[in-house]
Amino acid sequence: MQMSLDNLTRRRALGLGLGALVLTGCGGGGGPRQAPQQTATTAAPTTYTGPAVSLAFWNGFTGGDGPFMKRLIEQFNAAHPAIKVTMNVYQWADYYAKVPAAVAAGQGPDLGIMHVDSVATNAARQVVLPLDDVATSLNLTEADFSPPVWQAGVYKGARYSIPLDVHPLGMFYNKTVLSKAGLDPDNPPKNGEEYLAALEALKKAGIQGHWATPFPFTGNMQFGSLLYQHGGQLFADDASVSRFAEEPGVQALTWLVELVNKGYSPKNVGQDADLIALQNGKAAFNWNGIWSINTLRAVKDLEWGVAPLPQIGAKPAAWAGSHQFVLFKQRKPDQNKLTAAKVFINWISGHSIEWAKAGQVPARKSIRDGAEFQALKEQAAIGSQIDNLYFLPSVPGIGDASAVVDQAINAAILLKKSPKDALTEAAAKADKILEQNRKKYGA
């Protein structure tokens, strides 16, 4: 990988190798990894013996996942009489605006959930606390999760979050529609060739098989998955420059735009129309988030299935998000609360099979490998992609730069700009944002 000046200064700032290795994620598969050294905490993580405490837990689980988390918390509270966890739920957009303000005012909650691509930003802004000691005292290591998920919560050599789940993209398909086009409803396409052949067969049967959506949900996730499948990346590992406008990105976006040009997708697909079309039997496939499982399950008489994304490019890859536990900075740190929070995180993590039922893949490997999770057929199918997931680099403000990709995809899929032009323009903008952010966060 390229050694930029920025990277060098960061290395120097971090002292010897380890931090930078984790940070830049260039350790690949084989390199030795150790948990960052921290002062060991004495408290046993699974029990809490202190005085009664209450913990405020904020998150954005406004959808079908909210009740599952609420039930988990009720169970936890019943099992731990000395700890009372109360949950506050906000819309995610409000949550990310509200939490930093609350923390700055000294009114922040004790713990919360953050999406993995927001962790570094909030670490740099000192909203969340380093959690290396939590990981150490809970005996959590990379082996308990999966390397990309576990590393995604590390910023500047320190861990700031503990993974709860991953929510990848999967390929949902309508079995009835596949049968109608003479395709095997139990054996959906697995690679690019099969996929295009299926779309062609569907087209002959008068069905536009894959509705290419120009909107972030889930157009940019589809683009990202294809980009990584073609061997590309959204950003350099250290986020010094954007890389989505390079050849793999152009290939990925062209593939999506071609769906429209070849008539496999209608033009001008509206927000969420792709998922509705799948439910109505107007489309055969929809690459959507694992959170769609419960949505589809609620549709009467819908014969559907879900599989890993087909491998269009040279290697398998899928977009994923991840909910991660964070602890918020307090004016007066309370040791009892910290211990109680650790107990809570560990307990929820250990019981995340319940969480899986809300339509998530538990981050914890032991749970993912368990029979109970494997019995959740749909979740397990999507979960099988766990080692092929990618996350944004752990760099503050990375979300700002990735947001400009949304606009490029929108313009390209709506046939307003060529994929190459749209991506090149966005890349120029993203590079400027990355530069601004480096200045701002002093990375």
Add this chain to the structure above:
Amino acid sequence: MTTLTAKASTARAATPVAWSGRATPYLFLAPYLVLFCVFVLAPAIYGVWVSLHDWDFLLEGRPFVGLDNYTALFDPSSAVYADFWMSMRATGWFTLLSVPFLVVLPLGIALLLNRPFRGRTFFRGLFFAPYVLGVAVVCLMWRLLLDPNLGLVDWLLGTDIAWTTSLPWGWVALVGVTVWWTLGFNGVIYLAGMQDIPRELYDAAKVDGAGRWAEFRHVTLPGLRPVMLFVVTTTVLASANMFGQSYLLTQGAPGGETRTAIVYILDQGLGQYKMGSASAMSYVLTLALIVVSVINFRLFRGRS
């Protein structure tokens, strides 16, 4: 007896009465003035200060950058230039397209609803009803109705129009939905204004042999002038501050062309935590709105 007490009280409280007499208007003003200073004036001034910095309320370093946030808005090679002016253009288009409808249509409806007929109250309610809905409800509903491939509207019209993802149809959808949603409000204001126009003027007009059109031109319209000024000014400002429809109905499609300035400013300030830059943008927007409002006032004053 009365004179005596009065005299005594004036004698005793001469100064306080005079003082409180002079203070009365300020006392009446005080509650509003305090709120205005605390929630409008002070933040506005603070905002100028913020706009001169690279400001993030959580970061220790908030370096002073002078006018950089402003010059970036006029520098084609900056990260914000293209997006900001695209969003300003979107705001301008929306205002230009929506205000005439929002001023004229409610006037027509108010004229109709002002005549006596059976079921008048029902229709008054009918036109006002959408206004009570939240922007999220309105936009989600219309997003589905207007969906280019699945929507009811295209199906009913037998057309194939991309209402939410292409131009100029995106503007038609945004303006149409906004007019449907908010016309009741201006309508109610007009109705109230019409009921303030003295009946005698109409009677006098009738005696002079005025027809319906002459009545409207020479009595109703002049009588509504102050109300018109209010409606036009608030509608321009409301349209220039349009947020929810662009955010929910079109999501800025295609390629950000229908993303309004407020949506972009919010994203800069609260999404990307670049409050300095967002403040600078909002001052440029404010300046533009002040200019428009002044022109507006001039026009109405000129006519009367």
